[in-house]
Amino acid sequence: MIDLEKDIQYVKGIGPKKAYKLNKLGIFTLKDLLFYFPRQFEDRNNLKKIAQLQNDEKATIKAIIVSVNTTSPKKGMTLTKIDIKDETGYAKLAFFNQPHIKNLYKCGDTILVFGKVKKEFKTIELSSCEIEHLTNDPKNTCKVMPIYPLTYGVTNKEIISIIKSVLNNEEIRIKEYLPQRIIEKYKLCSIDYAIRNIHNPTTKDALKIALYRIVFEEFLILQLGLFMFKNGTTEVDGIKFNRNEKLDNILDALPFKLTNAQNRALNEIIEDMESNKVMNRLVQGDVGSGKTVVALLALANCVLNGYQGALMAPTEILAEQHYISLSETLKPFGIEIELLVGSLTKKQKEKVLERVKNKEIDILIGTHALIEDKVEFNNLGIVITDEQHRFGVRQRSKLSEKGINPDILVMTATPIPRTLALILYGDLDISIIDELPPGRQPIETLAIDKGKRDKAYNSLVRREVEKGRQVYIVCPLVEESEAIEAKAATELVEELKLEYFSDLRVGLLHGKMKASEKDEIMKSFKNKEIDILVSTTVIEVGVNVPNATLMIIENAERFGLAQLHQLRGRVGRGSHKSYCILIYASKSEVCRQRMSIMEETNDGFKISEKDLEIRGPGEFFGTRQHGLPELKVANIFKHMKILKLAQQEARYIIGLDYKLQNNENKMLKREILTKFEHSVKEISLN
Ligand code: ADP
Numbered sequence: 001m002i003d004l005e006k007d008i009q010y011v012k013g014i015g016p017k018k019a020y021k022l023n024k025l026g027i028f029t030l031k032d033l034l035f036y037f038p039r040q041f042e043d044r045n046n047l048k049k050i051a052q053l054q055n056d057e058k059a060t061i062k063a064i065i066v067s068v069n070t071t072s073p074k075k076g077m078t079l080t081k082i083d084i085k086d087e088t089g090y091a092k093l094a095f096f097n098q099p100h101i102k103n104l105y106k107c108g109d110t111i112l113v114f115g116k117v118k119k120e121f122k123t124i125e126l127s128s129c130e131i132e133h134l135t136n137d138p139k140n141t142c143k144v145m146p147i148y149p150l151t152y153g154v155t156n157k158e159i160i161s162i163i164k165s166v167l168n169n170e171e172i173r174i175k176e177y178l179p180q181r182i183i184e185k186y187k188l189c190s191i192d193y194a195i196r197n198i199h200n201p202t203t204k205d206a207l208k209i210a211l212y213r214i215v216f217e218e219f220l221i222l223q224l225g226l227f228m229f230k231n232g233t234t235e236v237d238g239i240k241f242n243r244n245e246k247l248d249n250i251l252d253a254l255p256f257k258l259t260n261a262q263n264r265a266l267n268e269i270i271e272d273m274e275s276n277k278v279m280n281r282l283v284q285g286d287v288g289s290g291k292t293v294v295a296l297l298a299l300a301n302c303v304l305n306g307y308q309g310a311l312m313a314p315t316e317i318l319a320e321q322h323y324i325s326l327s328e329t330l331k332p333f334g335i336e337i338e339l340l341v342g343s344l345t346k347k348q349k350e351k352v353l354e355r356v357k358n359k360e361i362d363i364l365i366g367t368h369a370l371i372e373d374k375v376e377f378n379n380l381g382i383v384i385t386d387e388q389h390r391f392g393v394r395q396r397s398k399l400s401e402k403g404i405n406p407d408i409l410v411m412t413a414t415p416i417p418r419t420l421a422l423i424l425y426g427d428l429d430i431s432i433i434d435e436l437p438p439g440r441q442p443i444e445t446l447a448i449d450k451g452k453r454d455k456a457y458n459s460l461v462r463r464e465v466e467k468g469r470q471v472y473i474v475c476p477l478v479e480e481s482e483a484i485e486a487k488a489a490t491e492l493v494e495e496l497k498l499e500y501f502s503d504l505r506v507g508l509l510h511g512k513m514k515a516s517e518k519d520e521i522m523k524s525f526k527n528k529e530i531d532i533l534v535s536t537t538v539i540e541v542g543v544n545v546p547n548a549t550l551m552i553i554e555n556a557e558r559f560g561l562a563q564l565h566q567l568r569g570r571v572g573r574g575s576h577k578s579y580c581i582l583i584y585a586s587k588s589e590v591c592r593q594r595m596s597i598m599e600e601t602n603d604g605f606k607i608s609e610k611d612l613e614i615r616g617p618g619e620f621f622g623t624r625q626h627g628l629p630e631l632k633v634a635n636i637f638k639h640m641k642i643l644k645l646a647q648q649e650a651r652y653i654i655g656l657d658y659k660l661q662n663n664e665n666k667m668l669k670r671e672i673l674t675k676f677e678h679s680v681k682e683i684s685l686n
């Protein structure tokens with residue numbers, strides 16, 4: 001047996017040159033290669049007679065060559081025309097720039113050809129052809145052909161031949177990792193069979209069987225992983241809190257009355273806290289719906305019961321903002337709050353950690369610094385994750401492991417459709433804040449072509465600044481690199497100062513700045529010492545400056561809709577009318593569709609549903625939005641039935657062995673861990 005973790009450049013028949021190309025596709029090990037699945041399959045089994053061919057269909061025919069001609073219609077271009085016949089009629093084949101064809105095929109040869117049929121009057125022509133001599137083992141026709149997702153100069157034929165040669169190697173057997181019990185119960189084929197038939201299907205049925213197995217397995221692994229990392233089950237006994245009467249005093253001290261939706265969410269949370277089961281609750285609420293104060297009240301109630309609380313946010317800016325607003329409200333009640341972020345000095349950190357451990361601190365707020373091993377609580381009672389979509393599932397569960405079955409609350413402004421919620425949060429209770437605080441005006445959104453950029457800057461930005469308002473300008477998303485993004489932002493500031501706003505105060509914010517610098521900038525922006533803040537997506541979440549009323553997003557086509565919606569949520573936070581201008585530089589139909597969705601609605605739920613419709617669920621998973629393992633074959637809409645089966649099975653397994661320690665589950669557990677590990681690594685940890 002060959003080690004599947006082997007670097008592909010050492011695999012027989014690959015070598016460094018091919019390996020380099022494969023690396024570009026994300027293929028590094030033999031296992032990566034074998035699990036690099038086709039995007040779709042083309043059925044070339046459709047063997048027809050010439051007389052049966054229909055216009056526009058793709059088909060395979062067996063025929064005899066009547067003539068071969070090569071011409072050069074233009075300089076540097078060759079056109080090879082082949083006339084063929086069978087017992088029912090004649091047809092033509094055309095090959096552009098494939099001069100070798102004429103050397104391989106000659107009059108009288110019997111061939112198999114697959115191509116797209118063009119039928120005009122009595123002429124039948126096949127284009128984009130695959131041609132080969134008649135054999136018992138045709139390579140490119142008469143079978144189901146896998147079509148791989150490709151870029152970077154690797155052709156489909158190349159990858160087919162690489163995988164084929166690997167699979168022909170006698171030593172390669174892919175070891176089963178699903179328990180035998182499951183294989184039998186769901187009548188699944190072995191992983192070895194599945195892999196072989198996905199890459200090189202012997203028949204259509206074999207392919208079906210192979211795909212079924214992979215779809216089932218992908219769902220099962222996803223579900224099991226989700227259940228595992230959420231501490232298994234909601235049925236665990238937790239802390240029984242009371243609703244402390246001082247909570248009413250805190251409510252009275254707030255500068256506003258809770259909305260009905262906030263009250264509902266709070267009551268649901270308090271009810272969970274009062275029960276002796278562990279709370280596992282998701283609060284979904286659109287941008288600006290006021291989730292922070294709900295978190296604040298839950299934390300306060302926990303502290304009033306004598307326990308500590310933790311609040312984790314994805315960025316330092318957001319953590320600091322939470323720190324400030326929670327301190328304002330809760331310090332007068334004698335509640336001690338501290339901030340733990342990456343940028344503290346070692347000494348400062350040590351002091352905070354010491355005080356947390358000794359319970360001198362009631363609420364610890366921070367970034368993912370909270371989940372570091374050194375952080376120890378005295379008696380952690382509740383764990384809250386804000387903007388949970390920015391964290392991996394494992395990061396979240398690591399925080400709750402710092403207490404003994406603490407209550408768990410996660411908050412998100414990226415609402416997701418029901419179908420998805422069922423998978424992702426199968427075991428979470430959901431509260432929805434579907435009402436904005438009173439007095440908010442909807443944000444008016446306008447998408448404009450890049451050509452109108454000047455006008456947006458010269459008229460709109462100036463108009464808002466003259467009214468005493470402030471403006472955000474968000475620079476394009478550049479790959480996933482903060483360094484490049486930072487550079488782009490710096491350049492944009494220079495450009496804006498030079499070309500448009502030499503008389504205005506322009507500030508800059510990006511992820512590569514020191515926390516103290518970011519802080520400084522945010523403070524000046526809040527204090528109205530900056531008119532225009534140019535920023536990367538670091539302001540995506542949570543930042544709250546009610547006087548900012550205009551947001552301009554450059555190259556808006558590069559962002560996901562949910563992300564645009566998040567960004568847009570930075571304006572419209574006060575009583576002034578707010579605007580969002582999306583500047584796009586793409587003429588594609590998809591871009592147009594997406595922009596008009598943003599123009600039409602301010603409803604985050606609708607936006608995410610549309611986004612899912614356009615992008616498809618495949619892309620939804622495995623991105624930094626969710627930090628889940630990618631579903632390569634499984635599709636939550638198409639394979640709903642299999643999903644339900646896998647979900648049931650996952651519940652059953654978790655119910656018996658929630659840490660997957662039983663012998664039969666060990667291999668499966670390893671698969672889950674690697675898959676989830678992989679996806680968590682991809683999440684940006686700024
Ligand atoms: P998000 O849900 O996006 O996290 P925040 O919690 O940041 O929203 O709240 C947005 C703004 O709304 C904050 O300035 C907050 O003080 C204010 N706010 C929250 N609840 C209410 C309310 N019930 N009435 C008025 N303003 C509120």
Ligand code: MG
Nearest residue numbers: 291292386542
């Ligand atoms: Mg928030």
